[in-house]
Amino acid sequence: MAANENGRVILAGAPLGNVGDASARLREVLASADVVAAEDTRRLARLARDLGVTVSGRVVSYFEGNDERRTPELVAALERGETVAVVTDGGMPSVSDPGYRLVRAALDAGFPVTAAPGPSAVTTALALSGLPSDRFVFEGFLPRTGSHRRSRLRELAAEPRTLVFFEAPHRIASALADLAATFGDDRPGAVCRELTKTYEEIRRGTLAELSAWASEGEPRGEITLVVGGAPGGPPPRPSDDELRDAVAGREASGASRRDAIQAVADEFGLKKREVYSLVHH
Numbered sequence: 001m002a003a004n005e006n007g008r009v010i011l012a013g014a015p016l017g018n019v020g021d022a023s024a025r026l027r028e029v030l031a032s033a034d035v036v037a038a039e040d041t042r043r044l045a046r047l048a049r050d051l052g053v054t055v056s057g058r059v060v061s062y063f064e065g066n067d068e069r070r071t072p073e074l075v076a077a078l079e080r081g082e083t084v085a086v087v088t089d090g091g092m093p094s095v096s097d098p099g100y101r102l103v104r105a106a107l108d109a110g111f112p113v114t115a116a117p118g119p120s121a122v123t124t125a126l127a128l129s130g131l132p133s134d135r136f137v138f139e140g141f142l143p144r145t146g147s148h149r150r151s152r153l154r155e156l157a158a159e160p161r162t163l164v165f166f167e168a169p170h171r172i173a174s175a176l177a178d179l180a181a182t183f184g185d186d187r188p189g190a191v192c193r194e195l196t197k198t199y200e201e202i203r204r205g206t207l208a209e210l211s212a213w214a215s216e217g218e219p220r221g222e223i224t225l226v227v228g229g230a231p232g233g234p235p236p237r238p239s240d241d242e243l244r245d246a247v248a249g250r251e252a253s254g255a256s257r258r259d260a261i262q263a264v265a266d267e268f269g270l271k272k273r274e275v276y277s278l279v280h281h
Contacts, residue, residue, distance in 0.1 A: 007078030009086065009106045011099055013118015016090040016222075017197030019050045025116040027053050034082035037062035037074060039089050039098050047087075062086065067101045074102055078111045090222075091121050096140045096166055121195055122164050125224035128202050129162075129190035132229070135269070136162040142175055149175065153182040160229040161269075167223050173214040179227060180207035188228040194221035238268060240278050247279050 012029045015021040030036060030048055034057045038044035041061050048055050062070050074084050086093040086102060092115070093099030103113050126133050139156070142165055143149045156163060167175050172191070179189070185208035193201045199221065203213060207227070238246070243264060250260035261279060265272045 006081035007083070007111050009074075009078070009084050009102060009111060009113045011093040011103070011113070011115040012085050012087045013092045013116060013120070014047060014087050014090050016119045016121055016124065016195045017200075019047070021119050021196060022047075022051055023116065023118055026118060027051055029085045029116045030055050030087070032083070033057045033085035035060060035074065035077050035084045037070070037084060037086045037098075037102070039063045039087065043089050044087055057083075057085075062098050062102070064098060067098050071101050071105050075105050075109055075111075078106060078109065085116075091119055092117070095120060095122060095138075119196070121166070121192075121222070121224045124195050125190070125192035125226050126162065126164055128192055128195075129226035130204055131162045131188060131190065131226055133162065135160075135229075136164055138164045141166045141168075142171075144171065146174065146178065150178050150182060153178055157182055158230050160232070162229050163227045165225040165227070167225050169219050169221065169223060172219060172223055172225070173211070175225070176207060176211040176214050180211045183207060183227065183230075187230075190226045191219070192224045192226065193219055195224065197221070237270070243268070243270075243275055243278055247275065 010029050010033065012026050013023070014026065030051070030053045036044065036055055036057050036059050038059060038061060040063070041059055044055070044059065060070065060073070062074070077084055084102070086099045088097040088099070091097065094103055106113050122138050126136055137159060143152055179187070185206060187207045188205070189207050189210050190202060190204045191210055191214070193203070203210065205213070246264045246267070247257070247260045250263055251257055255263065257279070261275045262272055265275045
């Protein structure tokens with residue numbers, strides 16, 4: 001379909017806790033958007049009040065439980081030439097928060113998607129952790145059940161890059177215990193709690209130390225967990241022929257060449273253009 005050039009989506013980054021981190025752009029977006037899709041409309045109202053902003057557009061709820069149903073309504077608003085802003089409770093939309101489904105639907109329908117960038121718990125915790133930040137992996141929330149969580153951690157145990165997770169307060173003790181058992185007691189980590197808020201706490205130590213701390217009482221608030229990568233560094237780079245064979249194998253399994261090149265680059269920590277040039281040499 002031919003999209004109305006005026007319809008667009010804006011992903012608006014909201015403060016993690018300290019309202020002083022709000023950007024001038026966020027204020028402008030909230031005041032001018034035709035539709036504001038908010039993860040929690042009550043929190044949006046409080047944020048707007050704290051910022052001294054009047055939200056003049058239509059406010060709708062947009063969260064994990066209703067995003068499948070709400071997305072077509074928001075695409076219809078785009079078709080009417082409206083600007084749709086997406087705001088979560090804190091941080092950037094689409095990062096383990098609502099937004100991805102609308103981004104994909106808007107792009108598929110031919111509408112532009114842009115951002116009013118703001119704080120991110122992922123990069124904030126990474127920077128504060130004291131762990132290597134030149135290369136990292138964001139894993140979102142670990143599986144909720146112990147067996148599934150331990151299975152996922154076994155898959156990640158050899159990952160050389162720093163790992164970042166979100167975790168719920170009532171699961172952090174069991175998650176840290178499983179991490180220590182799977183990654184080793186001495187692997188370094190950091191629990192970042194209530195980032196930018198009044199009771200912000202950054203607790204650094206080995207996984208054994210962090211597990212013992214968490215077992216003493218359930219921490220409160222939103223938690224981002226950062227864990228050091230496996231020691232020894234990344235595996236050696238495969239030969240050019242091995243990389244070509246890896247791409248060919250993924251293509252044989254049904255992946256497009258583009259996706260196969262990206263997957264191989266991600267697997268071995270290489271730049272996509274490096275693998276691309278080998279395949280097309």
